[in-house]
Amino acid sequence: MVGEATFPADVLARWRDEPEVRVETSLGPDAQVHRVIIWIVLDDAGRPFVRSVRGATGRWYREATATGQGAILTRAERVPVAFEAASDAERVESCSAALASKYAGDPAVVPMLRNEVLDTTLQLHPLGG
Numbered sequence: 768m769v770g771e772a773t774f775p776a777d778v779l780a781r782w783r784d785e786p787e788v789r790v791e792t793s794l795g796p797d798a799q800v801h802r803v804i805i806w807i808v809l810d811d812a813g814r815p816f817v818r819s820v821r822g823a824t825g826r827w828y829r830e831a832t833a834t835g836q837g838a839i840l841t842r843a844e845r846v847p848v849a850f851e852a853a854s855d856a857e858r859v860e861s862c863s864a865a866l867a868s869k870y871a872g873d874p875a876v877v878p879m880l881r882n883e884v885l886d887t888t889l890q891l892h893p894l895g896g
Contacts, residue, residue, distance in 0.1 A: 818888045818889070820878050
């Protein structure tokens with residue numbers, strides 16, 4: 768795991784309430800920056816997770832796992848993050864439960880729960896934390 772550092776409570780509250788955020792990734796400091804809308808969830812333990820609906824072929828996911836870092840953008844702020852693979856059963860299930868709860872009734876949640884994308888679950892940590 769990256770570490771025990773956590774995000775400030777106000778950042779986590781915004782992520783909990785925002786239906787969508789943008790993830791910012793690139794392949795390095797001199798590479799082009801990409802931003803795309805994704806879903807973000809907090810599980811019952813307050814851990815933030817993201818998952819690629821396109822599985823391992825999603826550009827943002829490939830860049831996030833290649834560099835291990837990026838940022839989450841809301842209307843209010845840009846928060847640098849470190850991405851940690853969270854493909855263990857406990858965190859995958861915790862992320863899936865959070866997705867199913869936050870997006871209950873949204874048909875777009877179904878693709879986020881497919882077996883083919885579960886191993887693209889990433890836990891977010893403060894960059895440098």
